[in-house]
Amino acid sequence: MSSLLIFCRDCAKQVASSQTKNGLCLDCQVRRAVADLRDEHARLWRKRERYRTQNANVEQIGRQISRVEDRMGQRIKELVSNEREAVDYLRRELESARGQRYTIKK
Numbered sequence: 228m229s230s231l232l233i234f235c236r237d238c239a240k241q242v243a244s245s246q247t248k249n250g251l252c253l254d255c256q257v258r259r260a261v262a263d264l265r266d267e268h269a270r271l272w273r274k275r276e277r278y279r280t281q282n283a284n285v286e287q288i289g290r291q292i293s294r295v296e297d298r299m300g301q302r303i304k305e306l307v308s309n310e311r312e313a314v315d316y317l318r319r320e321l322e323s324a325r326g327q328r329y330t331i332k333k
């Protein structure tokens with residue numbers, strides 16, 4: 228099977244054209260698809276940390292956070308058919324959301 232190689236127009240990685248959509252590799256497709264949810268996740272996480280220091284009830288925020296994580300998982304599953312890969316992508320996005328949190332909170 229011959230497959231055309233193209234450069235992702237976002238990260239410039241060389242990928243098989245069959246794995247791209249709108250010139251984007253799967254990594255970039257996933258990153259873009261969950262970008263708003265990742266921001267939301269980081270925002271809620273900071274809010275929860277703030278509430279926690281005030282000894283406020285954080286249970287509800289915890290539920291909101293897991294809902295955002297579920298929605299990220301859903302969006303990733305729409306793009307990544309292989310379930311194990313989808314889980315890897317979700318883990319990576321959550322790790323990056325966590326990193327984002329620490330970066331923003333200066």
Ligand SMILES: [Zn+2]
Binds near residue numbers: 238
């Ligand atoms: Zn890319």
